[in-house]
Amino acid sequence: MTTLDEKISKLESLLSQVPKGTPTYDTIQQSLDELKLERQKAEASAKELEQPPPEPSSSSSHSEDDTAKHPVNNSVFQAIGVIKGQIESELVTNEEGQEKTLLSLVHQGKKYKLKMPGFKFKVLLQEHQKSPHQELYFRVYPYLQFIPKMPPELRFQINGWQLSPYEDMKENEFILRGIWQFIPQYRRPLITVMRNWIEKKKRDYLLERGLDFKGIHVPLLWKDSSVPPFRFNPKADKQGDRYFVEMKAKFIPKLDTFGFVELLSEPTTTFPRHLLSQAKMARIIERRAQRKKKQKESDSSTSKETVVIEND
Structure with missing residues (x-):
């Protein structure tokens, strides 16, 4: 199955071979924009559902010194x-x-x-x-x-x-x-x-x-x-x-x-x-x-x- 990234890559390659300002160029550009928007929505949905990963080791700082002493919650x-x-x-x-x-x-x-x-x-x-x-x-x-x-x-x-x-x-x-x-x-x-x-x-x-x-x-x-x-x-x-x-x-x-x-x-x-x-x-x-x-x-x-x- 062709992924969104592959479809976008193919359209971008095709678009580079078509003269700007032509009806064909505008059609391809519109399809490309719609695919990119679809990918953005998918990434945003995945990000909203994503849970934070496990707490890092002490060598990996992720917060201010005054909050690093606290355990990290799962929100x-x-x-x-x-x-x-x-x-x-x-x-x-x-x-x-x-x-x-x-x-x-x-x-x-x-x-x-x-x-x-x-x-x-x-x-x-x-x-x-x-x-x-x-x-x-x-x-x-x-x-x-x-x-x-x-x-x-x-x-x-x-x-x-x-x-x-x-x-x-x-x-x-x-x-x-x-x-x-x-x-x-x-x-x-x-x-x-x-x-x-x-x-x-x-x-x-x-x-x-x-x-x-x-x-x-x-x-x-x-x-x-x-x-x-x-x-x-x-x-x-x-x-x-x-x-x-x-x-x-x-x-x-x-x-x-x-x-x-x-x-x-x-x-x-x-x-x-x-x-x-x-x-x-x-x-x-x-x-x-x-x-x-x-x-x-x-x-x-x-x-x-x-x-x-x-x-x-």
Whole structure:
């Protein structure tokens, strides 16, 4: 049986032999985009069902120093839900004079910027051009975009879309699994969703292409929360606990935030295995190097004192 990858490879090879702008080229390109979208949906479905692998050995760090002492739980980090709306396109010109098409999601009269892979963008743009006012159900990942000297902006990354409602999730329903905490860039507590652990081969592949494993942040209103959000206190000798929470939440468009609905499990101080951003990983490596240096200097000093005593 021919796999999706093989079909895509054959079409890409065929496309390279056909002149651009011809009807044949457009037909092949459309088929190629549809196959790539099918592969993306299959990979996304597999990722959602995937459970984190066994806990690594002590030589393989996967979390901050202050959380590494805790056992790892069997859940995953996640922020996903469904929004109904329509697509709006805009042709803009950048500083170099190049034209670029931007897509936004319009929901209840509000416009949200979108993020998606290139081939998925092409397919959605084609569907929008055929039916400009068609409302669709979008499966999305929410996240706050932080821009210097600008208010934080809620955006969505599109995972998929369809004409009919999703069977597993209701409109404006979201599943949030992450760390309940404050961060310096935002005045209210939120959910921080780290990137789930992946095998070294995939990790190295993504790093080679410049991807940083930063977490995302999702704004949340949780009145009378069952556990306090973590807030770092630079003056305190001991910090409070960070809690990993799993919940259902509802999107509140008027406030560009999400509201707590119900817990899916009890909050815990244990985290699923996850990846670190390059900056955090660099800080951890630097701290370890400093500790080793101090230990080496301490051992050297002790050795010199021993020699002096023996000479006396």
